Amino acid sequence: MEFPGVYIEDVGLLAPGTLRLTDKSISFKGDKGGKSVTIQSADIQRLKWQKLGNKPGLRVGTTDGGLHRFGGFKDADMEKIQEFTESSYSKRIDPSPLFIKGWSYGQAEVKGKSIEFSWEEKPLFEIPCTNVSNVTANKNEAVLEFHQNDDSQISLMEMRFHMPTDPDNEDDVDQVEEFKKAVLAYAGLEAETEQPICLLTDILCTTPRGRYDIKVYPTSIALHGKTYDYKIPIKSINRLFLVPHKDGRSVFFVLSLNPPIRQGQTRYSYLIFDFPKDEEQEMELALTDEQLDAANGSLDRKMDGPIYKTVSALFKNICNLKVTEPGRFIGSSGTPAIQCSHRQNPGLLYPLEKGFLFIHKPAMYIRFEDISSCHLARSDGGTVTRTVDFEVDLKSGAPIIFNAMEKEENNKLFDYLNKKNIKVRNPNKVETRAESSDDEIDPYKAAVKAEGRSKDDSDDESTDEDYDLDQDLKRKAKEKDSSEGSASEPDDEYDSGSEQDSSGTGESEPDSEEDVPKKKKEKVEKKEGKGKKGKKDKDPNAPKRASSAYFHWFTANRLSLKEEGDSVADVAKKAGQKWKTMTAEEKKEWEAKAEKDKARYESEMKEYKKSGGGASSKSSKPSSSSSSKKSSGPSSSKAISKEYISDSDDSDEEPKKKEKKSAPKEEEEEESDDSEAGSDGSDESEDSD
Known part of the structure; x- marks a missing residue:
């Protein structure tokens, strides 16, 4: 039922x-x-x-x-x-109906572990003795003080029982004192004069902070410090934790209290003791034979070894509670602890088997059954962030956020949440972030480069609409291979006033841009608006370089990522963030394209080098100069453009042209071959550049 x-x-x-x-x-x-x-x-x-x-x-x-x-x-x-x-x-x-007539007198008796107040054998009320925190016996009055529950809006603080002296009592028994002893027997309270089980001196306590001498009684523990003293009933301890510090030099022993202890207006729901890991101490326990037998061999009269093990074993038997230790979770530091902060207070987060323990301001324990979902997100700190925020959404609706967690903990924590079947609000996003490392490419930087490359390509295309130098050089190379000569070459755009001979040889025209003086060329390029400072011409025969998986993906998705009003940097940043949120399975398609593109580039590069690409420019330059040295007469003027010659006063190019027209056909072919050698050297050099 x-x-x-x-x-x-x-x-x-x-x-x-x-x-x-x-x-x-x-x-x-x-x-x-x-x-x-x-x-x-x-x-x-x-x-x-x-x-x-x-x-x-x-x-x-x-x-x-x-x-x-x-x-x-x-x-x-x-x-x-x-x-x-x-x-x-x-x-x-x-x-058992309660007798509620408003009477304030009756008979008070301790029955079992509760105080029953009745009138004519009819119960009025009853109070468990475990709720009593202190009993004071006066002459004819017993004063009971009660533990407080912080969750209760109205609490019973104190109750007084007046017990008049009975004249018929011949035994002269003090009723108040007997009542006090009966309540103390079940309230779990001992007097300070009783012998404690053990005494721990100068123990470091991080919450409440200070050093205390601790007396352990069968039903309570007493803390004595320089400023404050505390007395804590054993029954108010509901959980025990034993976790190592991240530095590996100390161990935290944590006691969860309900109700918590108070220091002024401050409440402490957890006692946190800090024990050095290597400190050993021999301890003698004042336990009876029955208590030792009930411990099932876990306690002896004389205990030695690390002090934290002795104290945890003692509290485990006295409180009859299990000591919770870290499970299988190991963080990036090699310990079960994760360095983080809560409300700007640094501490350690321990993912345990049934919850999260945070030490220590404020110390808290979050059970898995109270969690509705979790969320992992990059901290707000610019484009490059090395910390993560871990948000825990409770079923009660109040989220708890842990900040400044190292990025390397993402993968560990994400796998841990999956094993515990805890819902994660952004699983794909978290998983990719967890797999990321400091050695991976910066997507923001890569996206800016890709955007700049696309702009360069678009600029080249707009320039080529007026004059495509690469295409012109390529055409010249084809004419050379077909041995058709340079007779069909048109005048360059900047050769103003050039006249093509009726024979169609065009020997007075420059064969390449290298034949044009640099200063004149720069002047013309600025005038036409085609040149860029420091920009080199591309070899049209060279194969296109291979792109990475990220560039393939970015090129295909750039327009879908761009929104109205976004700048280049905004689109690049969005692309970088999106690339990081993608899983390895989603990236697989683009990585395959990158491998295919790489194989294509390597294959084309081999063919390009076999055909003399790249290395031919070095050998072609000397041949060009040597041919120009050997050539005489009209051929020696090939390095000077028409426009440059037209500016000079002593040019005799026209008579040389007329002499060429009357020359025999064989001489024309020889001169044409010499000029082709010079122009070929410039063409190959240009292709190499």
Whole structure:
């Protein structure tokens, strides 16, 4: 049977949860990590139907004197629970109505582990002895102080019982003192005069900060510092943690407290002790034989070895709790700890088997069952960031953010969340970020280069619309290979006033740009608006270089990434971020294209070099100069352009042209061959450039 919406009394707070009844036990699990209780069927002594919080409730008494009260039922639920308990536990539920008449007098008795106040054997109220924090006995009055629950809006702070002297009491028994002893027996309180189990001196405590002497009693621990003293009941300790520091030199022993201890207005829900890892100490424990037998060999009267192991074993047996240690998670530093910050306070985050432990300002433990999702994102710090923000979204709606986490922890933490089946809001994004490293290419820089390269290509295309120098040189090379000579070459654009001979030889025209003086060439290029400062001409026969996988992807997706108003840098930045968010599977297509393009480039480069590309320019230059030296007459003027000659006063180019026209055909062919040799050298040099 299961009853959701039921609540349990927890130090003055009605904590909601779900009650489940089975053949073997009665279990209660609190909502949002609240109190949880499990009562075995063999330990159930009595059951009562009694109101709690003005609603019907179930009161369960155990064989050890314990008392558990559950409320929030409906009146019709009693019959269902009655049938189940009689068949499963052989226990009948007895109705026990509370006597509420406003009386302030009655009889106070300690029954089991609770204080019952009744009138004429009718109960008025009852209080568990474990809720009592202190008892003071005066002449005829007992003063009870109670533990506080921070989640409770209204708390019971103090209660006073006046016990008048009974004149018929012949034994002269102090009722107040007897009442105090009975409450202390079940409240888990000892006097300071009693002998502690052990004494730990000068222990470093990071929360609350300071050095304390610690006295460990069977039911409480006392901390004595230079300024403050604390007394903590063992029953208020609900979790124990033992985790190593990231530096490997110390170990944290953490006690989770509910209710927390107070220092003024500050509450401490965790006690954090810092023990040196290599410090060893011999310790003698004041334990009885029964207590040693109950420890099942984990404790001895004399304990030696590392002090943190001795203290953790002692608290494990006294508190009857499991000590939680790091699981299989190992961070990039080789330890279970992740360096990060919370609200600008640096600390260490420990991913454990069932939750996250953060030490230490403020110390917190986040259970997996309270987490709705997680989110990993780059920290805001410019284009190059080396830290990550880890955001934990709780089911209660309040997110917890850990900042300044090293980027290398991404992959480790992402795999850990997947193994624990914790929802991650951006799995692809996180995974790619986790795989990234400092050695990879900077996508922002690469994108800017790609944008600049595309601009250069577009500029070249716009220039070629007026005059394509590469194409012209290529055409000349083809004419040379076909042995057709340079007779069909047209005048260059900058050769103003050039006249083509009627014979069509055109020997007076320059064969390449190298034949034009540099100063004149720069002047003409500026005039035409075609030249760029420091820009070299490309070899049209040279194969196109291979592009990387990123450039292939960027070229295909640049227009889809660009939005209205985006600059080149904006598009490049978006592309870089998008490339990092892609998984290895998504990049596979573009990497295959890059490999194919690389193979193409290598193959074409081999063919290009075999045909004399690249290296031919060095050998062609001497031949050009030698041919110009050998040639005489008209051939020696080939290095000077027509425009340059027209500016000089002593040019005799025209008579030389007329002499050429009347020359025999064989001489024309020889001269043509010499001129081709000179022009070929310039063409090959130009191709090489």
